[in-house]
């Protein structure tokens with residue numbers, strides 16, 4: 001079968017593939033600790049499910065406006081007005097099948113072949129592949145743990161070229177959990193002010209933040225960027241709704257309608273009754289979000305403490321999201337399980353075979369020295385997984 005060149009430039013999503021592997025192993029009865037989850041382990045709040053059931057009862061089973069139903073687009077604009085003082089019209093909102101789809105549509109709508117897309121690395125796996133699918137050129141800025149996995153204004157300035165078309169901001173970010181403070185984000189925005197590029201701000205983890213950290217929208221911090229910023233968000237992570245597939249893009253009407261045109265020739269609208277559920281998520285009481293974040297915070301504290309106690313492992317205490325990205329480079333080059341550990345992938349493989357713990361190798365996020373551990377799992381599983389990893393590391397000596 002001759003495949004398109006386009007299909008060959010990208011990789012399948014490694015996180016989804018590993019999650020499937022974990023599921024298959026568990027189905028075989030293997031007692032596996034799964035640290036791969038990219039989703040909250042909590043159930044969707046009942047009031048949100050009820051809204052969907054009610055919508056189904058009322059016959060909300062047909063196509064909707066490609067851009068999403070008006071009350072949901074309205075709910076999105078109201079959220080941004082209430083939370084950030086940002087005024088958007090309904091024509092500046094596109095509802096898609098998840099935040100990932102919203103990003104994909106915008107990449108397709110705004111990136112041309114040869115356009116450079118600046119992506120701070122480590123990065124969420126899909127940004128670079130979405131850039132490649134649009135013919136763009138990912139331009140990575142490497143960040144390190146010592147700098148909190150955050151880029152500096154100077155590094156951003158240094159990455160700008162005449163071909164720069166977009167800058168991807170993801171704060172708090174996947175896979176590191178790192179987030180930019182008010183002052184750091186303001187400093188980056190000053191650099192962006194000087195360059196005519198798009199800002200693609202993926203704010204999907206905005207609500208999952210710890211220790212009183214405050215999330216800031218870059219558009220609210222620097223309104224001069226509004227006309228070339230697209231904000232991405234989703235109900236997936238904040239409301240434990242990953243399977244519902246509702247996300248959105250918010251930005252200038254021209255960008256939104258071009259992305260809607262692309263969506264109209266692919267998926268059409270996001271699922272009708274899931275859109276109604278998303279209204280309930282955004283406009284209803286927000287208590288469950290805080291409860292979930294409180295739980296995540298306990299888990300983050302536990303996992304960071306356990307990882308810090310492992311000899312040779314270093315780990316940033318992240319401000320947000322539900323991942324840690326420990327550095328395992330001290331294990332590289334050593335013999336383990338009859339094999340030399342040559343990469344983060346080998347370390348993951350070793351933890352899987354020796355300890356029955358599954359994490360995600362850093363390579364796919366742009367780091368050869370780290371592994372991603374999701375702590376969207378119970379405290380007991382975190383204890384068990386860390387105990388097993390520690391024992392596996394002791395065996396290496």
Ligand SMILES: Cc1ncc(COP(=O)(O)O)c(C=O)c1O
Pocket residue numbers: 038097098099100101124170173174202204233234235236242246247
């Ligand atoms: C940084 C980031 N952006 C976007 C997404 C997409 O989420 P969804 O498509 O479920 O809204 C994810 C999911 O893992 C993510 O980690």
